Structures are given as structure tokens and as C-alpha cells.
Amino acid sequence: MPAKKNSSAAQTRRVTRVEPPALEEAVAAAQxxxxxxxxQVEIASQLMGLPEDEVRPVVLKTAPRVQVRRPERFPSFERSEGPKVVVVERKRPRLAIPR
Structure with a gap:
């Protein structure tokens, strides 16, 4: 009978590698x-562990130039127009019957 090899504790132990995010990733998360x-500057600097003065130029460079206006959450309707109705119907799939 062959002898069983004992695996050492170092071989079975899992190692998790933790890497800080790249500066661009931290800025994207803050945005x-x-x-x-x-x-955004404050959040990105805290994620990276860098001073805010080093992060600010990167945030300003990647900031959107034009602020996009977000749509209203609840549009207002005039009384004469009323809300628009949308009907969604589910169609059942066709079943193939073997002949």
C-alpha cells in the first residue's frame, strides 16, 4: 500500500490578495x-488613501462638462390631457406538439 502524502497547512491555507483600486476606478465609484x-474628491481620496490635492485634478479632468438634467420623477399632467395608459400583455409561448 502506498503511503499517503500529508499536505502541509501552508498549502491548504487560502490567501486573499487585497489591492487598492486604481485612481480612475476610485473616481468612477465616487462619480x-x-x-x-x-x-467626489473626498470619496476618491478616502478610497485611495491619498491627499485630496492629488486626487482633485483627476476628478476635474474626468468630470462631465455638461450637466445633464434628470427627468422629473413624477410628471405633472394637465387635467384635460390626463395620464397616458400603457397596457402590457404577456403572450404565452407556442408549444410544439410532436407528430
Missing amino acids: GLTDDIES
């Missing part, structure tokens, strides 16, 4: 959280 530039 997804808020529209305020100064808040």
Missing part, C-alpha cells in the same frame, strides 16, 4: 455616488 465635485 456614481454623487454629482458634487468636492464630495
Whole structure:
């Protein structure tokens, strides 16, 4: 009978590698959280562990030039027009019957 090899604890232990985000990734995450530039600078600098003065130029460079106006959450309707009605129907799939 062959002898079983014992695996050492070092071989079975899992190692998790933690890497800080790249500066562009931190800026993209900050832009997804808020529209305020100064808040983006603060969030990105905290994610990277860098001073705000080093992060600010990158945030300003990647900031959108034109602020896009977001649509109203609840549009107002005139009484004469009324809300538009949308009907969604589910069609059942056709079943193929073997002959």
C-alpha cells in the first residue's frame, strides 16, 4: 500500500490578495455616488488613501462638462390631457406538439 502524502497547512491555507483600486476606478465609484465635485474628491481620496490635492485634478479632468438634467420623477399632467395608459400583455409561448 502506498503511503499517503500529508499536505502541509501552508498549502491548504487560502490567501486573499487585497489591492487598492486604481485612481480612475476610485473616481468612477465616487462619480456614481454623487454629482458634487468636492464630495467626489473626498470619496476618491478616502478610497485611495491619498491627499485630496492629488486626487482633485483627476476628478476635474474626468468630470462631465455638461450637466445633464434628470427627468422629473413624477410628471405633472394637465387635467384635460390626463395620464397616458400603457397596457402590457404577456403572450404565452407556442408549444410544439410532436407528430
